[in-house]
Amino acid sequence: MSQSRLASCIPIPIEHKILVSVIEKAKDWALMHGVGMRDKKNFTKDAIQIAPFVLLPSPFPRSEFEKAVELQPVLNELMHKVAHDDEFLEQTLKNALQVDEFTRGLYNIWMKVREEGIMQSLSLGLFRSDYLMHVGDGNKIKQVEFNTVAASFGALTSNLPAMYRYILRQLGHGDLIKNMPENLALSGLCAGITEAYDLFGVPGSVVLFVVEEVSYNICDQRFHEFHIAETRPDIMIYRKTLGEIYEETELNEKKQLILEGSPVAVVYYRSGYEPAQYPTPKEWDARLRVERSTAIKCPSIQYQLAGTKKVQQALAAPGALERLAGGAAPRIRDIFTGLYSLDFDDSGESAVEMALADADKFVLKPQREGGGNNLYGAAVREALLRMRRSRERAAYILMERILPPIVSGYVVRAGAPVPPPVTDLVSELGIFGVIIGTKDKIYSNKQVGHMLRTKLADADEGGVAAGLGALDSPYLLDM
Template sequence: MADCLGSKFHVDEKRLNEVLDKARAFALTKGICMQSEQQGQNGTMLAQHFPFTLFPSVVPRTCFQEAVDCMLDFNTLIHKVAHDHNFLENSLKNVLEVDEFTQGLWKIYTQVREEGYTQPLSLGLFRNDFMIDALDPDHIQIKQVEINTIAAGASSLGSLLVLLHRFTLDMIGKYYDKEEVLNNNASLGTAWGLLKAWGLYRRKRAVILFVVRETESNIFDQRHLEFKVFSLNPGVRVLRRTYLDIYNGASLTEDKRLLVDGDEVAVVYLRAGYAPDDFPTHKEWDARLKLERSLAVKCPSIQYHLAGLKKIQQELTLPGSVEQFIKDPAAVRRIRATFVKQYSLDLGPEGDKGVELGRNDPHMYVLKPQREGGGHNLYGNDIRTFLERHHNSKERNAYTLMERIFPKANKNYLVTPGTPFALSDVISEIGIYGVFIGSANEVKINMQCGHMLRTKLLGTDESGLRTGHACLDTPFLVN
């Protein structure tokens, strides 16, 4: 079953091209789309289908279930880390010496913490990403790549793609049941989380604010979520604004209620703000601070954002770190079973050990900065070059070294511009979505709400969807 499901049947080239053409049309009619880089006349939006695989990719059911089963544990872990000031400060202190973006986040965190959090509740719409490590073929296991606490996208498009993949399987006569190609409620769960946070604000006329980029290729994923919110509760309006819009058109009342062009905001949902280029001037930083100081429920709050940084992930792999926050031994085992080894690169004896590992065997590791959104990691000889250049520099403090995960390859067809349409060797990454709402002292909601799969050519290092490195996919679960 390691082959593409489509390759198990004799499908001639003519028939395969028919499936391809109809799959592309299916994607467009269902809105599995992204904004084209080309612009129509008078600035009108042009759409193209989102990159996707022609068929679902095989995933061992036991590995998928292990990823699902630990999601509530990770939700709780991130929440508790986010509310432990000493852990955040001790973990990030060396990063803060050299990384300007993390410094900007920390400055906001410090100010709102010293003022006292206006809104005690935080909303987490998390996505926990895993790969299935097959370095030891006799011991296949799920391993965590990262957990995303800000702008964890693709929930809407991933929920739709299962319909496309059932369609392509039907077209080639491949029998399957609903337990092999699961329904995916990620979009519904994410929308429900936003509405639950809106309800806890207790102001029926208040709106939900999506903070977005001026130009966003992934706008359809965001719009699907907006319309899902509307379908669940037509009385709730969703606004879309950039950080500059907020700087120019938002204000705080005396009791810190956030007003955007006259509308009171109940929930702030950040789909921008995870990268330095989202903050080219002080105006964007001032806008983020304004949001954070408000009474609105933030998704993520600044402390949730910090808790998702790569340095925090590395610190949590250290002995005793998880146990500091999670007391249930079974939950600790579920979490730790997904960890690969990670190493500090902080200037000093401990970091020197990590530097030597990376220099001596760079192809066994990934070098990660404190960034989201794909396209930032270093691999292979680039790791050695970086570590040799910064061997005696604090610049290395901003990075962590992570053991590389080696998944087993499958075969599939990638339907994406710039990639030949051919049966290719591919590898996949599983994302599990979670919703968490709580304060430092109370948990309101903790749930797992769906999944996504992204697939890329074997040999491709990065796996970001928005950056064009991977295709959207669906798991075909096998025993």
């Protein structure tokens, strides 16, 4: 099936002199408003460079954008229920646990804290549900994945509507600004952290951000801290790696997590979602210590398990949504694409045969977040042939490939020639959600903002932090 096209918000190509001028202005605007990242090749803590961005906001159907926004609280609640359904998680993950060491490590922590008795019944979710429009379904959104840990770019993308308003005015198209939705993701996500802090209710407690050894995406992380420092100066925030948490924290007799003499109210993970972030047993011990504590975790271990791809596939099975989501099931099922188990049973064998027959129609996805892990096209066939008789395949799911519409545009990157060429692009929409609750009571559940991530149409992966995608903002169309 060929991919359809959407027209750019303004006619392109843009005349050379005007294009060079507006890119220079846009790059300065981006740097001066923190739309930046650290350079991976020439890393220094003393400088940032522009994060890659698309020069013009990308078209997106207004009705589908609004559908995604309205659906986010429904999905928040669904994942909250999944995370607190012990039997569903156990049954869904049992085969993957036999072959996926990382997921098994997380699962073992979950089992240990359940056996000991969970000290903090509240969980904080800062979620993001990601979508592509699918040409084969009339440019309707289909869910790519649901992120329950370290859902990034809420901060940077909150600045983008203002940047695009500036760019459009500089190009003489200020009349188009009315089609740019406001984005309050940063304040909404931070409000989730401070609301959880208040529910913890211990004066003088602190917030802990769990971070990587080296943070390239520093602006996106720091803006959360700066916003909380400005709006809630009573809250002290610390940044620690899992290794530092192992060395510098302890549990007191009340099972409070103590850091620098203060109890930790909220632990917000911006790391801890992939195996490389647990290089030694110390990191695993630190994660277990946090889970055993009274701190409110974002995400709790069961939220992270609920975000695995096996859960995504299991929810697509007949009857699963109807049991967990009730009357909302049809709305949720409408955004699902084909999702198939690769377990050693009849349905798993059928999925393998289906993918081998036409590998280009599918994506092979492991139990990972963070981008860069999926397999496409010939790599799907190669991997399935290699794993066909191996239990390793149970650690993957098979998903029908979504074909989004193409739009022509310019991608602006640090150090790249100016002006960039006109290229074919596709966009992925992410909707941010916040939920706070226990198994029996939800205290807060809302949609708080969005992001748009755009990549070259012929690129399989689109992670901005990985250098494959570019930041963007939706230009809403009435289609």
